[in-house]
Amino acid sequence: MLRLGRQADGLGVVGHARLLTENARRENDGGRIRKAIMNAQAPNGPGSKALLAAVIGMGVLLAVGSLVLVGVLVHRISHPHSVSSVRVVSPPDGAYGPLVLDEPAGTHITAMARQDDAMLAVSLSGGGPDRIVLWDLAHARVAGRLTLAR
Structure with missing residues (x-):
């Protein structure tokens, strides 16, 4: 000692x-x-x-986290996801004839959004206050109008 x-x-x-x-x-x-x-x-x-x-x-924890990160990267590289595409829906069969929206002069369409095969929302501007027209596709008629006050 x-x-x-x-x-x-x-x-x-x-x-x-x-x-x-x-x-x-x-x-x-x-x-x-x-x-x-x-x-x-x-x-x-x-x-x-x-x-x-x-x-x-x-x-x-540092070693395990690093291994998990490398594993996730290898998995994602070896199994790529396909980009989801927008499904194309054909309109229902029928004779539509001319579809006319009776709007004032200077009106132009700014956006459109479709909900399945039933409804089309059309955003309009110009020729007055901005507005949204709801178009019933099955019956080829205007289902409603929304006017956005300024």
Whole structure:
């Protein structure tokens, strides 16, 4: 066993480690050198064990997260998704004849939205306040009008 004696009075942790290292070298025992250095530099206590567990846990999480990320990237590259296309729906069979919206001059269509085969919403602007006309496709008639006041 290494004994420090009166030489160690007033020394800090680093001084104790140096003194222990010198004493262990004198005794020419490599195992004691390692033990002396570890005991002098790393205090054993619940705080240091918790810190060690936290560092190991974070390292494991980092490694697992990296592997998951690489796995997801490889899976997405090897199994590409096709872009969903808009389905094309043909209008129901029938003779429509001329479809006329009776609107003032200067009116133009800004947007159209279709709901299945039943309804068409036509957004109109110009020639008065902006408005939306709901067109019933099955019966070829105007189902309703929404006027947006300015």
